[in-house]
Each structure stands twice: as C-alpha cells, then as structure tokens.
Amino acid sequence: MWFNQSQDEVLKELDVDLSRGLSEAEVEKRKEKYGENKLQEAKKKTLIQLFFSQLNDALIYVLLGAAVVTLIVGEYADSVIILAVVFLNATIGVVQEAKAEKAIEALNKLTTPRSLVRRDGETKEINSTQIVPGDVVILDAGRYVPADIRLTTSSNLQIEESALTGESVPSSKFYDKEFTEENIPVGDRTNMAFMSTLVTYGRGEGVVVGTGMETIVGSIAKSLNEETDDMTPLQKRMDELGKTLGKLALGITILMFIIGFLQGRDLLDMLLTSISLAVAAIPEGLPAIVAIVLALGVTRMSKINAIVKKLPAVETLGSVNIICSDKTGTLTQNKMTVLKYYIYDELVDVDIREESHEAKDEASEELIKSFVLCSDATANKTESTGDPTEIALIVLGNKHGMTKEELNRLYPRVDEKPFDSDRKLMSTLNEENGGYRVHTKGAIDNILKISSSILVNGEVKPLTEEMRKTILDRSIEMSNEALRVLGVAYKDTKVKIDEDEMEKDLTVIGFVAMIDPPRLEVKDSIASAHMAGITSIMITGDHKNTAVAIAKELGIADDITQAMTGAEIDELTDEEFAEKINNYRVFARVSPDHKVKIVKAFKKQGNIVSMTGDGVNDAPSLKHADIGVAMGITGTDVSKGAADMILTDDNFTTIVAAIEEGRNIYNNIKKAVIFLLSCNLGEIVAIFVSVLFSFAIPLLPTQILWVNLVTDTLPAISLGVDPGDPDVMKKEPRDPKESFFARGAGSRAIIGGLLIGSLTLLAFAIGLAERGSSLFESADAPEDVLIYARTMAFVVLATSQLFYSLTMRNETKSIFQVGFFKNKYLILSIIAGTLLQFGLISIPFLADAFKVIALPLNDWLIVFGLSLLPLIANEIIKVFMRAYRKKNNLPL
CATH class of the missing domain: 3.40.1110.10 (Calcium-transporting ATPase, cytoplasmic domain N)
Structure with missing residues (x-):
C-alpha cells in the first residue's frame, strides 16, 4: 500500500525524479500501459434491452403462453388483448427506468479538467485525463485532486474529503507521516491525497500512485458496475404469484381434458373449454394494474419531496425495517456550529x-x-x-x-x-x-x-x-x-x-x-420510525466518540458499546459480522467497502435495508441496499445516480413519510391482487362446476376477458389509489417473506371467489329456467336460450365483482368506518363499470360480438340482488373478525 511506504520507496518504485518529473517520452509509454486517467463507463442497456427485461417475469410468461394458445385455436381477439396488456406493462416500466443509470457519468464529471504537473523540469497545466502514475502534481487551494497521490511536500495542506470519507471538516495532510499498519481507513491516510477531493487550504506536491479505475473513486465505480439489482419484495411476490397461476392454469387444462375424456366429450370442445378456464385463471390486467398503481404512487411521492426513479422502489419502502443513514449532511447539518463557549469559570x-x-x-x-x-x-x-x-x-x-x-x-x-x-x-x-x-x-x-x-x-x-x-x-x-x-x-x-x-x-x-449539529427535525423522525418498528443505523467516516455523541442525542444509540469501527469490522469474517450486526447501531471510521459490507450483513439477517447518503463514498452502499436514498440538495450526482429515490428537501423526515406511503401502496396493491384473484376464482368455480356436472359453459372466453380487462380493471386501479390507513405506522414492518395470502387474505379470496362463482351459476340457472330449461338440460338447450342465460351469468359476474370491490378497502373495518365516499375513484369506477356492462348488452353490434342480449327490468332487479350478496356476506364476516381481534387485544 502506498501510504505505508516511505517517499524514497515510492519514488524508486515509480522511477521518477521529483525535481524534474517524468519525461514526455516516458509519459507516452505509461499512457499505453495504464490508459487515460478517467473512469470506465458501465455498459448501458438499450431501449430494446430495457423493454425485454420488463418481460422477465413469470406472470408475463403465462400471459404470453395464453396468447400463443388462443392464436393457435383462432381466438385472435383474445390474443390481441393479451398481447396489448403485456406491451402496456413493459412500456410503463421502460419509461420509468430509462434514465436510472447515470452514476458512472456523474463520477466522470467529478474529475477536475486541468491540473498542474512537473514534466521535464518544467511546471505546466494539462488535462487531468493525461496524467499517468509517476507524474509529479502540484496542489494548491481551490484545486481538485486529479488522481490518488502520495504527498512529497506539504505546507498547511488541508483537503475537503467529506464526499469520500464522510468527515465534516477538512483533513490536514502531512507529507512526512509514515504508517506501518495496513488496515488504515481512507480518512486517516494523512500522507495521501485522493482523486475528486478539494484542496481548501495550503499547498503541497506529490507523486501520482493511482489513476482512473485504480483510485479510491475508481474502486467505487467498479462496485457500481456490478450487477446488484436484486428483486424487490413486490417483484418476488409477483413472481411467486405468476408461477402459482401458471401451474394452476396448466393443472386446470390437464384436469379438464381428463374429465372430458372420461365424459366422452369432443376433444376440440374440451380444448376451447380449457382455454376458457385458463383465461379465467389468469388475471390478464394484473401486471398493468400493478405498474399503473406504482406509477401513480411515484406521482404522489413527488408531492412529498421524494423522487422515485424505479417503480418497484415505491413498494420496497413499505417493507423497510432498517434505515442505514450517513451522518454528515443527512443526520447532521454538514456545517460546524458553535454550541457553547467558556469564559472563566x-x-x-x-x-x-x-x-x-x-x-x-x-x-x-x-x-x-x-x-x-x-x-x-x-x-x-x-x-x-x-x-x-x-x-x-x-x-x-x-x-x-x-x-x-x-x-x-x-x-x-x-x-x-x-x-x-x-x-x-x-x-x-x-x-x-x-x-x-x-x-x-x-x-x-x-x-x-x-x-x-x-x-x-x-x-x-x-x-x-x-x-x-x-x-x-x-x-x-x-x-x-x-x-x-x-x-x-x-x-x-x-x-x-x-x-x-x-x-x-x-x-x-x-x-x-x-460540532456539526444534528438536523433539528431528525430526532422526532427517528422516534416515529422506531414506533413503526424501524431501526435507525448511523454509518459515518467520523471518529467513534463524535458519532456516538450525535447518535445518543438523536436516540439512535444508548452508549458506546453499540458502536463499532471499520478496523473492528475488518477483524471479523463476513459470517461473524452478520451474526453480531444486530447488536450495533453506530459504525464509525468506515470506508466505502465497509458500508457495502454493513448493508449486506443486515440483508443476510433477512432485513429490508434502506441506505441514505449524499457523498461519492455512499454510492456503492446505495446501490447494494434494497432501497438507496440520496439527498437532492447536498447530494453528489454520483449518489443520485446510484440511488432508487432522491429527497428533494434533504430531510430525514421525508424518509419516514415515504415509508408510510410505501406501506400504503403495498397494502393497496395487495387489495387489488386479492380482489382480482377472488373475481378470477369465481370464474373458475362457475366453469369448473359446469364441466364437472356436464352443464353448458356459462361464460365464453371473450366475456371472461371483458370482465378481467374492463370491469375488474377500473375498481382494481381505484383500490390501488385508496386513501392510506391512518394506523399503518403503528404496525411492525411487513415480513419480507410474507406472501400476498398471509393474515387471512387467502381465506377471504377463496370465500369471495366461491360466492361470486356460485351466484354466477345461480344466475345462469335462473336465465335457463325463465326460458323453460334447466342446468341439467343446458348442454342440449337451444342457442337463444343459452345466450339469454349466459347474459344473466355475465352481468351477475361483472356487477357482483364491482360491488365486492367496496368491501376490499379494509380487512376488518366496515365500508362505513373507512368512509363510504372517501375513495371517490372507486365509486366512479363502479358506476362506470355498471354503465359499460349495460351498454354492452344493450347496443346491438356489441351484444352480437359478445353473444349477449338485452335484459328486461325485472331481470336487472334479480341481477343486482344477487350481485350484492358477496359484499353483504364479507361485511358480516368483518363483524366477527373485529369482535375476535378486540377480544384478543389485536390491532384492528
């Protein structure tokens, strides 16, 4: 390591004379060997690559498979609709992520364009990209350091390194300082000057020991180039759901063929029936709905001073249970302030x-x-x-x-x-x-x-x-x-x-x-986060005592035993560190590598980790965290480029507000998912029971697609923008391993689906009975009778789902407790969905396309009566759930 070598050893190894510097001939040789003094850019994804990356999802694979099958059997309208949904979902993702990867470009901007060097015995100003190892560089106040330099002379030299080390005051440099130990933090290497830091006082000279990617900043750039974009909790849940639905669709198709074969049915008819069930099993609009809900969440987040660069990051915030925060400029004001003065005594x-x-x-x-x-x-x-x-x-x-x-x-x-x-x-x-x-x-x-x-x-x-x-x-x-x-x-x-x-x-x-004092509002924000089950961690380049003093004042730590230094981290293996990490709240004198190690250790314990920061040294940990949060005002372009979210007001309080928003967004997505699955289960129940008992199929594939993509979509999106639960921050963070179906959600989906499916079949039976037929005779019923009965089933399926969306707004609170008209979008979507359904069966050319017929007034009364039953049933279930939770002192 250059910092623990003597000047003579450094000069001998680099073969340079301080008084003359390198010759131009030698410079050219070293340029060929080391290349230009600039950072390598990460290979960017093209728009096409970004588009196809959006398709890497199990649910999307299932939809594409369904599109291929419908195309083969000639159901072209179904194919077009499914492919349109896939395209819409991918496009939304591309638009949000196209500008997300700018970290390396920003790192390049931090390098100074001109530098003073001594070559062939003369001092000259050159472009910093032309500097090579062995160059003698002259430093004075106001100049950026163009490369990593081992100092050879210094006079009152001070260098601002906060963006690199996290220290809030300039570091004094001493050319004659020598070290024997190897594991010395960057901030303590006082005989070195590092690329992209700023000379604030004095002057000095030194010999370049590292350029481009071989500098400390270069090592940060390398870590940013690594592929570290893990799946977010939501993406994991959606992937899990897609695989489950895919298996379900395949299982249903196989089961239908077996049943049809045993019943002696026509195999082509069974294929079409299987397609109906596969369409019913897959919520075609779900990927687009989730993308739209997240995009709307991004808009809402911007209004609370949080700019989200990647859609899934909105939901990830809601899962966060660890906030790792840089001290300088994030928890503190990044300016020295006199707190006390002493006059005897x-x-x-x-x-x-x-x-x-x-x-x-x-x-x-x-x-x-x-x-x-x-x-x-x-x-x-x-x-x-x-x-x-x-x-x-x-x-x-x-x-x-x-x-x-x-x-x-x-x-x-x-x-x-x-x-x-x-x-x-x-x-x-x-x-x-x-x-x-x-x-x-x-x-x-x-x-x-x-x-x-x-x-x-x-x-x-x-x-x-x-x-x-x-x-x-x-x-x-x-x-x-x-x-x-x-x-x-x-x-x-x-x-x-x-x-x-x-x-x-x-x-x-x-x-x-x-001292560099804490931000005035941060203490309350940390207390709010603690109440919500979120642990705040301080990570800083400052000394241990300074860090602990600030941490105690903010309520992050109780005493110095909860603090660990970078040197102490180095003494532990990754496994040992991960086992002990939950005992610590403050990490001091840390390097960029330490920050990444801390984030990884917390993640290894199953935590969802947010890392906040503003300096160059924060960029790798921002990238490795589940959710990286950069400061918009004081943050460097590097940190902003590496982060998933940027705070435009640099306010720690905004993080807590963003976490609350993220929790509500996840809850809303969960509502939409459970609602859609309840509706699709109802379709499966109606069709499966009909096939099992040799009834006529009560719903056609185009009718199911209409319900899935039109009637269901409007209330699902409205549930996605439901007003937040005021009690959401009084609960512990969600377990990142928790599925969509935890806490009784799966049971509610099954009950709702069974009710909707049963009532759809009942409406089909009523329609048959009105035309002189029955379910058991429906396989041989005339076409006009089937059209009428299917219209009844079709309308009940659509309107029951519309009304059922009202009860999905809260797991335990009644529709009146949450405010019947509080979600105006949901009320409007129910009205719009009902009118669309009425128009579909009343307008002749639409009715012919979907093979339905207009209903008389008395049948509309029957339809609405049946459609309200799932809503009423679920509200009754909630009464018993509230009573049970109240009795057992559980949160409502």
Whole structure:
C-alpha cells in the first residue's frame, strides 16, 4: 500500500525524479500501459434491452403462453388483448427506468479538467485525463485532486474529503507521516491525497500512485458496475404469484381434458373449454394494474419531496425495517456550529436556532471579537467561504452583532502568523486603541502553554496552575461529548511586533466548543420510525466518540458499546459480522467497502435495508441496499445516480413519510391482487362446476376477458389509489417473506371467489329456467336460450365483482368506518363499470360480438340482488373478525 511506504520507496518504485518529473517520452509509454486517467463507463442497456427485461417475469410468461394458445385455436381477439396488456406493462416500466443509470457519468464529471504537473523540469497545466502514475502534481487551494497521490511536500495542506470519507471538516495532510499498519481507513491516510477531493487550504506536491479505475473513486465505480439489482419484495411476490397461476392454469387444462375424456366429450370442445378456464385463471390486467398503481404512487411521492426513479422502489419502502443513514449532511447539518463557549469559570450555551444573541458580558465580547478577527473565512445568510471551523466562528460573531467586515474596518489587520500544524496556532496583529493587539486561536492546551494571564470578569489576572487545570478539565469534558474545542487569547502592545514575539505571554480569554449539529427535525423522525418498528443505523467516516455523541442525542444509540469501527469490522469474517450486526447501531471510521459490507450483513439477517447518503463514498452502499436514498440538495450526482429515490428537501423526515406511503401502496396493491384473484376464482368455480356436472359453459372466453380487462380493471386501479390507513405506522414492518395470502387474505379470496362463482351459476340457472330449461338440460338447450342465460351469468359476474370491490378497502373495518365516499375513484369506477356492462348488452353490434342480449327490468332487479350478496356476506364476516381481534387485544 502506498501510504505505508516511505517517499524514497515510492519514488524508486515509480522511477521518477521529483525535481524534474517524468519525461514526455516516458509519459507516452505509461499512457499505453495504464490508459487515460478517467473512469470506465458501465455498459448501458438499450431501449430494446430495457423493454425485454420488463418481460422477465413469470406472470408475463403465462400471459404470453395464453396468447400463443388462443392464436393457435383462432381466438385472435383474445390474443390481441393479451398481447396489448403485456406491451402496456413493459412500456410503463421502460419509461420509468430509462434514465436510472447515470452514476458512472456523474463520477466522470467529478474529475477536475486541468491540473498542474512537473514534466521535464518544467511546471505546466494539462488535462487531468493525461496524467499517468509517476507524474509529479502540484496542489494548491481551490484545486481538485486529479488522481490518488502520495504527498512529497506539504505546507498547511488541508483537503475537503467529506464526499469520500464522510468527515465534516477538512483533513490536514502531512507529507512526512509514515504508517506501518495496513488496515488504515481512507480518512486517516494523512500522507495521501485522493482523486475528486478539494484542496481548501495550503499547498503541497506529490507523486501520482493511482489513476482512473485504480483510485479510491475508481474502486467505487467498479462496485457500481456490478450487477446488484436484486428483486424487490413486490417483484418476488409477483413472481411467486405468476408461477402459482401458471401451474394452476396448466393443472386446470390437464384436469379438464381428463374429465372430458372420461365424459366422452369432443376433444376440440374440451380444448376451447380449457382455454376458457385458463383465461379465467389468469388475471390478464394484473401486471398493468400493478405498474399503473406504482406509477401513480411515484406521482404522489413527488408531492412529498421524494423522487422515485424505479417503480418497484415505491413498494420496497413499505417493507423497510432498517434505515442505514450517513451522518454528515443527512443526520447532521454538514456545517460546524458553535454550541457553547467558556469564559472563566462559566460555560455559556449558544442557541443554534436563534439568529441573534447578546454577549453575556465584556469577556464574552472579547472572546467572540478575537475569534472573528483571527479568522480568514467569510459568511453571511446566503453563502460562506473558507474553512468550516472558521466559518462557524464568523457565524458566532454575526449572531452577536460583530460582523467580520465591521471588525476588520475598526481593527485593521497589519500582520499575521499563519496556522501551522506543529504549533496548532494562528495569530493576527490588529490595530486597536492607538496601539496593537495580538489575537491567537488554536488548541487550548497550546494556548495555555504560551499564556501567563487570564481575563476574569473583565480584569486581567495571573494564570495559576489551578486555573490551567480547571480550563483543561472543562475542555476535556467538551471533547468527551464529541465537541471540537478551540481556545483564544490576546496580547496588547504599544508598538508593532514581529511574528516571533506574537505568541508569548498572552492573556487567555476562553474557548469555544463546536460540532456539526444534528438536523433539528431528525430526532422526532427517528422516534416515529422506531414506533413503526424501524431501526435507525448511523454509518459515518467520523471518529467513534463524535458519532456516538450525535447518535445518543438523536436516540439512535444508548452508549458506546453499540458502536463499532471499520478496523473492528475488518477483524471479523463476513459470517461473524452478520451474526453480531444486530447488536450495533453506530459504525464509525468506515470506508466505502465497509458500508457495502454493513448493508449486506443486515440483508443476510433477512432485513429490508434502506441506505441514505449524499457523498461519492455512499454510492456503492446505495446501490447494494434494497432501497438507496440520496439527498437532492447536498447530494453528489454520483449518489443520485446510484440511488432508487432522491429527497428533494434533504430531510430525514421525508424518509419516514415515504415509508408510510410505501406501506400504503403495498397494502393497496395487495387489495387489488386479492380482489382480482377472488373475481378470477369465481370464474373458475362457475366453469369448473359446469364441466364437472356436464352443464353448458356459462361464460365464453371473450366475456371472461371483458370482465378481467374492463370491469375488474377500473375498481382494481381505484383500490390501488385508496386513501392510506391512518394506523399503518403503528404496525411492525411487513415480513419480507410474507406472501400476498398471509393474515387471512387467502381465506377471504377463496370465500369471495366461491360466492361470486356460485351466484354466477345461480344466475345462469335462473336465465335457463325463465326460458323453460334447466342446468341439467343446458348442454342440449337451444342457442337463444343459452345466450339469454349466459347474459344473466355475465352481468351477475361483472356487477357482483364491482360491488365486492367496496368491501376490499379494509380487512376488518366496515365500508362505513373507512368512509363510504372517501375513495371517490372507486365509486366512479363502479358506476362506470355498471354503465359499460349495460351498454354492452344493450347496443346491438356489441351484444352480437359478445353473444349477449338485452335484459328486461325485472331481470336487472334479480341481477343486482344477487350481485350484492358477496359484499353483504364479507361485511358480516368483518363483524366477527373485529369482535375476535378486540377480544384478543389485536390491532384492528
């Protein structure tokens, strides 16, 4: 590893002279060997490939099989309808996913276009894609790092690496730092600079040790190229359902042939009958309905600031029981903020929600004034520049009415002693009161070493050892709370002094304690998630103590025993880590690989995992998670490209709202599925009983297709957009292994199907009886009698399903408890479906096409009476279910 090699070893291995750099001839050789310094793009799917990928579904295979069979037997209208459904479903999926894979393009955009290098003894600016291993690169403030670099010189060099490591403050770099151990997190490799990070302070030089895909960012790109798109819970359920329905259709066909053979029926008639049953067994509109419901869910999610890129991700949110969240910028505000300041012997809290404060006393004023004057940053309400720590000090001054612009005007800076990593101090010399004042800020222990007095209640007093100990003890208390402590002191002088005299015999004023604070609304959101059975996990590149302090404040963790570092993760095998992972809530000092390992370990325990993040380093884990959530404002293009969902307001609260929406969407899809299966079971019952007892077939294939694709579809879609259950977040997350038929749903589907099928047969029998025939004579009944009886059965089948949809809105609550008119779309779809059914049998050319006939008024009364019975029966069942759950203290 380059970071634990000495400079001489690195230079020897790369065969480069620091003073001259590479020759142009050598550069050309290395270009051929290593290629250009850019990231490889993942091979994109064409629209055709995307389209066919949508067809990779068991239910779609069953529909295509049905289309082939109907085509062979000459039922062309049925074939066209089935193929149209398949095409519609695939098209919806393609439209939603065509723009989803942009992560690698965004990674390429992060590389800087121009860089300073030394070649043939000359410094020149070149395109960063032309850099090769061994190039000597010059770094200064404001430049992006073009490749992975082993530093050879540095002067106060600080590099912003938050997008890569998750740390909220720039990392100080030291060219002469050497490491002996190998497993050092990226954020601790202080003798290295990494591609796509930003130099914020100082300057340095280094030799390129990795380009393109061989960089840390390149390793992230490789992981993004991996095929990691697992099936979502909904896709698994639909796949399972498709296989079940396919087996059912095949089994019915075989059974019909056996029964027909034993009954001595004509085999061609039996084939047509089998097709009728196969059509009845398969809910042709289901794939399209699910796609439409998900697409409508995407629209609703966008209104709560959540942009979903892939349709199944909407439902996946509803299954989430683990939220792995990056700390910096997601749980915290991604800006250093002063929380407290100390003046002997008093600790003063700073309310971060208040925009203005008054200084407590003269000492407080002096402390704030010194910090502002001894800073190079700028900050106002709209923008800020400079080191995040210094920006926090400027903001503190602004809150107390001491702006940098005004203080600089009153007390002009005439000299300074820049920050040095050895001294850990910075000093400025400003004009004040006809003389000069030195302002020095830095590490509090170093401030105390160069101070001889202290400001107490506005008076300068000698600094005793007891006072030093008191101040250090208080600063240690702040550090243990993961607060960053920065001390300040001053010295007055009559004459202008040089740098050597600035930092001697100072007067200590006090110190500030700052942190990257939590977002104000996040704590309540985490509590809401916990109530819903969702565990929140913090994953960060920051130090363990800092991470635990934030986690405790937010309610994520109770103590440090629930925290683990990346180095500790490396000591465990994947199996050992997966076994222990449920004991931890905080993961600190982690690399991108660690984040992926954490997500995989949680998934291995059977969890549905959401990962939130905004940095480049979050992209692999976003990709591997069941649902990756990127921040829309602070997030990098890389994280947005890798995610399934983007929060446009960067608000953790939106995640909880999105999970609630996802739960309701899944429940609505389940309602639609159970409703459609109940209806199709009713069709199977009516036809199967007729074949079993040698009755005439009460429904033709075209009539079944009409019901499945028109009459059923409207209420099914309306159930898909049913208003959400207000109690949905009071329940535990759904078991990802739970089938559609769990919790009594299968029983309800069977009961509903038996009722609908039985009543359809009863209507067929009534129609035969009105024309002087009976079920047992129906096989030999005249065509006009069969047409009339089939019309009765056809209308009862359609209208009973329409009315039955009302009772499907809730498993236990009555249609009045959920609000009869609350789902206006469902009411309209029932009315529309009834009118369509009336028009179909009343308009002559349509009636001829579907082989039906207009019914008189008295038969309509019979039809509606029979059609209401499944609805009434299910509402009665709900009464007993509510009584049972109430008795056993179960949620309604």
